[in-house]
Amino acid sequence: MSMGSYLSDLHTHTDFSHGKGSPEDIVRAGIRCGLKRIAITEHAGGHVFSGVRGEKLTRLRKETERLASVYARDIEVLFGLECNLTGFGECDAPKDRSMFDVLLLAYHKGVVPRDGFLLKRSMEAAGLHKSEPELTAKALLAAAEKYKIDIFAHPGEYVKCDIGTLARGAKELGTMIEINSRHVTLSPDDIRLIAKIGAVMRPDSDAHSPERVGELGPAIAAAAAAGVELPGDGL
Ligand SMILES: [Zn+2]
Numbered sequence: 001m002s003m004g005s006y007l008s009d010l011h012t013h014t015d016f017s018h019g020k021g022s023p024e025d026i027v028r029a030g031i032r033c034g035l036k037r038i039a040i041t042e043h044a045g046g047h048v049f050s051g052v053r054g055e056k057l058t059r060l061r062k063e064t065e066r067l068a069s070v071y072a073r074d075i076e077v078l079f080g081l082e083c084n085l086t087g088f089g090e091c092d093a094p095k096d097r098s099m100f101d102v103l104l105l106a107y108h109k110g111v112v113p114r115d116g117f118l119l120k121r122s123m124e125a126a127g128l129h130k131s132e133p134e135l136t137a138k139a140l141l142a143a144a145e146k147y148k149i150d151i152f153a154h155p156g157e158y159v160k161c162d163i164g165t166l167a168r169g170a171k172e173l174g175t176m177i178e179i180n181s182r183h184v185t186l187s188p189d190d191i192r193l194i195a196k197i198g199a200v201m202r203p204d205s206d207a208h209s210p211e212r213v214g215e216l217g218p219a220i221a222a223a224a225a226a227g228v229e230l231p232g233d234g235l
């Protein structure tokens, strides 16, 4: 494929959390829309309502491995997780990083705060505390470094994040910044700033149902509207 095109979707949910469709439905949807690579990235355990943990996470891993083998000729299936910021420089990524092909990190509501920083962010999300965008960016970066995060998912959703700080750190760490098709959280100025700093952006669907798998259009359109050409995934 040509430069700037994408045949991968590295952010999807299933009925293991609050999504619709089994992991197999999600993988088959990916094949139907022509993807060459798909990641199942359920909410990590720190998410009170949607977190996948313990025996259920083991079951999901085994099912993802089974799908990777069954559909190997059609699509590459990756096992991932969407981790939650739980404190400054802390997230709920499992200790054994080697089990995962891809780790996403984001701030989400519905996570028990582990420190004063995250408590303030919970209050910010509820409109009860001022935003501290630079601190939020630094908290995400510190956690990404410690837990070897691959992608910052939907930065700026729920709580404000200083995109310049995030992009400079992301470039240094080699962590990608997501343009989320479900909720485009980055403004045209944000996208231009990230491009100027030189951090890598990528579009992902954040699909919560098979119908939405591979829906990268809104994210790609957001980059185009900002006048930025995305690098493509090389597939
Ligand atoms: Zn999310």
Ligand SMILES: [Zn+2]
Pocket (backbone or CB within 6 Å): 011, 013, 082, 206
């Ligand atoms: Zn998600």
